[in-house]
Amino acid sequence: MIIGAPELLDEHRRILAAVAGNERQIAGPRPESSAELAAKRWTFTRELLAHFANEEATLLRPLMNDRRPHVAAMATKALAEQNRLLNDFKDHVRRWGSLASEAEWPDYVRATRALMQRIRTRIHHEESSLYSQLPAQTNRRGVAEPDTRYVGEAAQIRNVIFDGKAA
Template sequence: MDLDELQRQHDEIEALLARFRQAIADDSSPQRLGALRWQFARQLMAHLALEDRIFYPNMQRQPHERLRDTAARLEMEMAPIAQSFSAYIARWSDDRIAREWGDFCRESREVLDRILHRMHKEERLLMPLLADAGLVETPRIRQAG
């Protein structure tokens, strides 16, 4: 399990998220963001797949009960966020975005905030436990956001 890779992916997702937020900052001025939206979606879905197939199953095999319990809780909490994101992507076609730009911006900000908060929560709760278990040397813990 490569925790540096997971952190690198968090960093990439956060950078894309910031670009996405900037593109939707003005509810009154529609932007063309199809490529950015799909790039963000692909990166996020690839990351979630890695977590589902490798990261969280590995956490469940760790001898540290608190790490296992925290990872299990976070994994369970992620399912509705992932489902919500998939529904959001399906709901907003390029045509609908152009017609309902303001609504798209508002919903997008909510979705992006939920994802960012979740990533930071994962880092804040799991990284210290991973360090305690000797799985990472120095945890990088971001503030809630």
């Protein structure tokens, strides 16, 4: 499926709603079991990684090939930032496993809030800078397909969320 800026913006709205839901959930007491948290974490993971894949194919890769050097540089930097955020997200999931212990819960809450803020900031930055550069002014035709590496990343994260261990 080829998507464009309106669909990417819809994905942003869903991610921001999920970020707010995550923050509401961690504002309360620690859940009694990982099952209470796992479904939301997995839904969030799928939404975020699908967006990363779609955005890379629809926005970042085309803009990296833009004839305007400053736009190509912005897109290249944005993809590197997205990759750092993905790696930090995976590290967060690995660090906390399926459910932080009672003693670690305050640290988990702080780490999760910081990560959610980074996601919010990234979305704001994308919308205020990169999205205004579309359509890309390239000499190529067609749109790249989403990178399938995100599917593998999602599978690894799912194992940690539900089983508490990396694949």
